[in-house]
Amino acid sequence: MEHFDKKAIDARVAAGFPLTDRWHNRFHLEMPFGLINDPNGLTYADGEYHIFYQWNPLGCEHKNKCWAHVRTRDFVHYSLPELSLWPSDEHDKDGCYSGCGFTEKGRVHVFYTCNAKNDGIRTPAQRFGTLQEDGSVEKGVIAVPDSPAGITGHFRDPYLFHRHGKRYFVIGAQADEQEPRGTVLIYEETKEGWKNLGELKTRLGHFGYMWECPNLLHFGAYDALIFCPQGLEAREFDRQNIYQAGYIAGHLSLDSLDMMQHSKFQELDHGFDFYAPQVFQHEGRHILLGWMGMPDKDDEYPTREKGWMFSLTLPRVLSLRQGHIYSRPARELKALRIEETAIDIDMDMEQNLTEQLFDGTEALLDLTLGKAQHISLTLAYGLETTVFSYDRTTQVMTIDRTGMKHGGRGVRRFKLFVDRMLSLQLFVDRTAVEAFFQHGEEVASMLVFPEKNIRPELRIHADAPLESVTGRLWELDSFHFTR
The missing domain is CATH 2.60.120.560 (Exo-inulinase; domain 1)
Incomplete structure (x- = not known):
C-alpha cells in the first residue's frame, strides 16, 4: 500500500496553482497533476458546497484512488483542492472508490466504497467518514462489510436518499450469473443496521454487465434513477461511447422494489467525454457534476504525457419534464461573464x-x-x-x-x-x-x-x-x- 503524505501532496497542489499549461482549462475543475475522475461526496454545509472527486495523486493510472476536496460558495470562487481521503487500512488498501456526501448537524459526512483485493478476490465494504477541520476525512464504521449473496465483488458507489422519514441507499452491482448482469440494490437503515431489501426491479432486462454510480432523484411525483451501464452495444443515435451515463424515470415503490411505469433508458449527455455523474439537492435544485473523461480510453487524452488527466463538468441544474431530464448550466456561472x-x-x-x-x-x-x-x-x-x-x-x-x-x-x-x-x-x-x-x-x-x-x-x-x-x-x- 502506498504512503500518502497529505501535507506534502497539498503543498505540491498549491504550488501548481494557478494552472498554466495551454491545455489546462480555466473554468473547469482540474488538478495540476494526477488523474481525476468521478465526482463524489457532493453536499452543502454552512453556506458552502463541498465537492469531492476521485484522484490519483501519484500518477495518471486508474489506481491509488483517493478523494480530493474543494469548497465553493458560488461555483466561481473555490478553495485550493486538497487530499481528503486516501487508502490507509485493510478495508480500502486498494482504493477509496466512489460514494456520496451528506450533512448532519452542520458536519459534512461521506459514505464510500472501500476496495480491498486479497489473492485476487475483491472485498467491497461500504464505510462512513466525517470531514475534519484539516480537510481530511476521519474514517468511521463499516456499514456493509461485503457484497451480499448473488452479487459479485463489483458492488460499489452507494448513494443515500430519504423516504417517509427513513434513510436508504442505492448501490451499483453485478448479479453473479452465468452471464453477469448489471443491477442496483436498495438498502434500508434499521435499528439493527443496514438491511439489503434486494434488487430494484425494472423493465430493462439484461442491460449490460455492470451498473455503476447510481443516483436516485425525486422530482415532485416522479423518481429518476441515474446510472452508468457497462456493456451496451452502440446504436445509430445513442449508446455510442464505450460506457453510458443515463436514466429511467418513473415511480419508485419501496414496497415492491419496483420502478413502476418507467421511461426507456435515455442518456444524460451525447458527447464523447461524460461519465459517472453525481447529483445532490439544495434549495429545491438538483445539481449535477460529471466526469469529463471516459474509462478505458486513456490513450485519447494527450495531457497524460504532461502529468495530468481529465476535468469535471460545469455544475448543471436538472429538471424533469414529461419523462425527460433537461440540463441547464447553474445560474451562478453567469458571474463568469x-x-x-x-x-x-x-x-x-x-x-x-x-x-x-x-x-x-x-x-x-x-x-x-x-x-x-x-x-x-x-x-x-x-x-x-x-x-x-x-x-x-x-x-x-x-x-x-x-x-x-x-x-x-x-x-x-x-x-x-x-x-x-x-x-x-x-x-x-x-x-x-x-x-x-x-x-x-x-x-x-x-x-x-x-x-x-x-x-x-x-x-x-x-x-x-x-x-x-x-x-x-x-x-x-x-x-x-x-x-
Whole structure:
C-alpha cells in the first residue's frame, strides 16, 4: 500500500496553482497533476458546497484512488483542492472508490466504497467518514462489510436518499450469473443496521454487465434513477461511447422494489467525454457534476504525457419534464461573464457567419432556420475543426471531431427535434467544450486538444439563408482559487 503524505501532496497542489499549461482549462475543475475522475461526496454545509472527486495523486493510472476536496460558495470562487481521503487500512488498501456526501448537524459526512483485493478476490465494504477541520476525512464504521449473496465483488458507489422519514441507499452491482448482469440494490437503515431489501426491479432486462454510480432523484411525483451501464452495444443515435451515463424515470415503490411505469433508458449527455455523474439537492435544485473523461480510453487524452488527466463538468441544474431530464448550466456561472467585451449578434438572411472567440467563451445563440435544411457550427482552431451539424430532414445532430489532430476523434449522432429555431448554449474552454441544445433538452460534453495555441473561431454555415441569427458571446473569467 502506498504512503500518502497529505501535507506534502497539498503543498505540491498549491504550488501548481494557478494552472498554466495551454491545455489546462480555466473554468473547469482540474488538478495540476494526477488523474481525476468521478465526482463524489457532493453536499452543502454552512453556506458552502463541498465537492469531492476521485484522484490519483501519484500518477495518471486508474489506481491509488483517493478523494480530493474543494469548497465553493458560488461555483466561481473555490478553495485550493486538497487530499481528503486516501487508502490507509485493510478495508480500502486498494482504493477509496466512489460514494456520496451528506450533512448532519452542520458536519459534512461521506459514505464510500472501500476496495480491498486479497489473492485476487475483491472485498467491497461500504464505510462512513466525517470531514475534519484539516480537510481530511476521519474514517468511521463499516456499514456493509461485503457484497451480499448473488452479487459479485463489483458492488460499489452507494448513494443515500430519504423516504417517509427513513434513510436508504442505492448501490451499483453485478448479479453473479452465468452471464453477469448489471443491477442496483436498495438498502434500508434499521435499528439493527443496514438491511439489503434486494434488487430494484425494472423493465430493462439484461442491460449490460455492470451498473455503476447510481443516483436516485425525486422530482415532485416522479423518481429518476441515474446510472452508468457497462456493456451496451452502440446504436445509430445513442449508446455510442464505450460506457453510458443515463436514466429511467418513473415511480419508485419501496414496497415492491419496483420502478413502476418507467421511461426507456435515455442518456444524460451525447458527447464523447461524460461519465459517472453525481447529483445532490439544495434549495429545491438538483445539481449535477460529471466526469469529463471516459474509462478505458486513456490513450485519447494527450495531457497524460504532461502529468495530468481529465476535468469535471460545469455544475448543471436538472429538471424533469414529461419523462425527460433537461440540463441547464447553474445560474451562478453567469458571474463568469465579462460584460465589457461581450459581442452581440443580430443578423438577418445570412448563410455564413464567422466570429473570433475568446480564450474562454460562452455563446448563447438562436438560429431561426427559415428555408435552411442543413446547418453547421464549426469550432475552428486554425486548420483543425470540431463541427456540430444539424439536418432538419432527419432531425439528427452530428458532432464530428475527426478534424482534430490530437486526442480522441470520431463522430457522435443523436436525435434532436427542432421546429423553427435551433437554440444553442456553448461553453468553450481551452480543451473542455459543453454544448446545451434547445434550452437543455440535450447536452454534449467533450474534450478537444488543439495543436496550436490559438483562440478558436466560430463559423456558422447553412445551405440557405437563415431567417435570423441572434445572441451574445461573452468572454468568461477563470475560476478563482484562494489559499
